[in-house]
Amino acid sequence: MPTVRELSRFLRPYWKWAALAPALMVLEVTGDLLQPRLLQRIIDEGISRGNLPLVLHTGLLMAGLAVCGIAAGMGCTVFAVKASQAFGADLRHESFARVQALSFGNLDVLETGALITRLTNDVTQVQDVALMLLRIMVRVPLLLVGSLIMAVLTSPRLSLLFIPLIPIVLAILVWITGRMYPLFGEVQRRLDAVNTVLQENLSGVRVVKAFARARHEEGRFGDANKRLADTNIAAARVGAVTMPLMMASVNLGVVGVVWFGGRSVVAGGMEIGQVIAFVNYLMFTMFSLMMVSMLVVRLSRAEASGARITEVLNAKPQIPEAAGAPPAAALRGRVAFENVRFDYAGDGADPALKGISFVAEPGQTVAILGATGSGKSSLVHLIPRFYDATDGRVTIDGVDVREIDEKTLRKTVSIALQESVLFSGTIGDNIRYGRPDATDDEVLSAARAAQADAFIRLLPDGYNSVVGQRGVNLSGGQKQRIAVARALLMRAAVLILDDSTSAVDVATEAAIRAAMTREHPEQTRFIVAQRVSSVAGADRILVLDDGELAGQGTHEELLETSALYREINASQREGGVMTYGG
Numbered sequence: 001m002p003t004v005r006e007l008s009r010f011l012r013p014y015w016k017w018a019a020l021a022p023a024l025m026v027l028e029v030t031g032d033l034l035q036p037r038l039l040q041r042i043i044d045e046g047i048s049r050g051n052l053p054l055v056l057h058t059g060l061l062m063a064g065l066a067v068c069g070i071a072a073g074m075g076c077t078v079f080a081v082k083a084s085q086a087f088g089a090d091l092r093h094e095s096f097a098r099v100q101a102l103s104f105g106n107l108d109v110l111e112t113g114a115l116i117t118r119l120t121n122d123v124t125q126v127q128d129v130a131l132m133l134l135r136i137m138v139r140v141p142l143l144l145v146g147s148l149i150m151a152v153l154t155s156p157r158l159s160l161l162f163i164p165l166i167p168i169v170l171a172i173l174v175w176i177t178g179r180m181y182p183l184f185g186e187v188q189r190r191l192d193a194v195n196t197v198l199q200e201n202l203s204g205v206r207v208v209k210a211f212a213r214a215r216h217e218e219g220r221f222g223d224a225n226k227r228l229a230d231t232n233i234a235a236a237r238v239g240a241v242t243m244p245l246m247m248a249s250v251n252l253g254v255v256g257v258v259w260f261g262g263r264s265v266v267a268g269g270m271e272i273g274q275v276i277a278f279v280n281y282l283m284f285t286m287f288s289l290m291m292v293s294m295l296v297v298r299l300s301r302a303e304a305s306g307a308r309i310t311e312v313l314n315a316k317p318q319i320p321e322a323a324g325a326p327p328a329a330a331l332r333g334r335v336a337f338e339n340v341r342f343d344y345a346g347d348g349a350d351p352a353l354k355g356i357s358f359v360a361e362p363g364q365t366v367a368i369l370g371a372t373g374s375g376k377s378s379l380v381h382l383i384p385r386f387y388d389a390t391d392g393r394v395t396i397d398g399v400d401v402r403e404i405d406e407k408t409l410r411k412t413v414s415i416a417l418q419e420s421v422l423f424s425g426t427i428g429d430n431i432r433y434g435r436p437d438a439t440d441d442e443v444l445s446a447a448r449a450a451q452a453d454a455f456i457r458l459l460p461d462g463y464n465s466v467v468g469q470r471g472v473n474l475s476g477g478q479k480q481r482i483a484v485a486r487a488l489l490m491r492a493a494v495l496i497l498d499d500s501t502s503a504v505d506v507a508t509e510a511a512i513r514a515a516m517t518r519e520h521p522e523q524t525r526f527i528v529a530q531r532v533s534s535v536a537g538a539d540r541i542l543v544l545d546d547g548e549l550a551g552q553g554t555h556e557e558l559l560e561t562s563a564l565y566r567e568i569n570a571s572q573r574e575g576g577v578m579t580y581g582g
Contacts, residue, residue, distance in 0.1 A: 117191050169249050191228055253282050334395075426465060497525070
């Protein structure tokens, strides 16, 4: 199980607990192995000869060994639980940290539902096996080898019965391993699908209800759930065969011992205590092999889960870290696109941007307009380096963004994304998200600029009002204004509003733009929008069409030079959308 061994490094910090658990298990197993010989002594030397003191003395010794075994077993469990839980916590934390370090491109491949499964269920599977190993990795081999040795010492002739039994059991274990591993891998993939449907449905429950699609979603979930159940049943079916086969082997061995041992007792070649002791050692041997079969089943599932966790841990960010960057304070915010080409797959087959070139000077407001899918968000996502340009380069103050380290870049570029994501906590906490050390006055100033202060003050607890899950207790426009305030509070050299005021009325949107310009005149601002009214006052408007720059200039210039811009402006005017100019 190479994957499980690879993850064992997370157990090393807790080696003391991990060592104590098996050490205590040695004491428990030693006591267990001595019990049959002591029982043999009671029967053959005590009861058969009427030696009551020997019976009492040996019985007390057996009771003392049992008590010591119980204490050792309990201690083993306590330390094994401590080590395995700490191991699981560290593994889960490291996996989460790795996810945080991944690029947007990695997260496009590793879907949310699958990541949730890997950080929860998969980690639990590996953690449970770590617990099992700490309790069994000593018990099973020691009990197996010890019981075999004690069985041979008790009766060399009866020990010959192990010769046919052990190969049968090993063949069963090999068969189980070959069947269970692929099945459990499929189980985890089916669980991914269930989590994905569940996550999508819970996130979009209002849309589901608005379109009366509950039955449809129940069907989607039912299909994914049934596939998971069917795969679990297939795995359980293989597992269900395991125990009967192992028990059949055990019973076959017991029958053989009773048959041949009974004949030897009648013939005077063995004592009854010997046969009873041998049966116990046979049971120990077969019981240890049964534990191996259980361990194989659990290891098969843990190996499948471990491989999925390892895939996350070994994932390399598609955006490599840069070094030797200039300090954030030194960057003024002159942004230039130099013949930029970009496609998400990286193979050039379906570019989202094609040969984009322009310059945005500090203090300018650059608006980006175009139809859905024209490449507006793709363009602005290259500035904070969520993705890297396939060809050409994006620079800030002449420095390629690929040469600026992530921390500096994040301080230089602030963004309010298309989806206004709010986190559990207060409204003040959400505005401070990018600058936890911001003062109350700074938070207040950012909220006023985002036109959020008025509605926040009307809430029962003002800035201390708790945001519901994903901002459920706020309207779309309120969430967007909080997200804009969060971006403004960063006071970055470059500000990007990626269609982040679409749910705000035109007058409020104009007030936000005016406040931004007034309070941060030196800031370079990018505004992505679909309404002409949102971009008409910009210093420069970029018109995108199918990833190409179809025109650029002021509102008045584009009305004269760009047929596409005139078409967009006319269509929105006819649709009743406020526009600026002709």
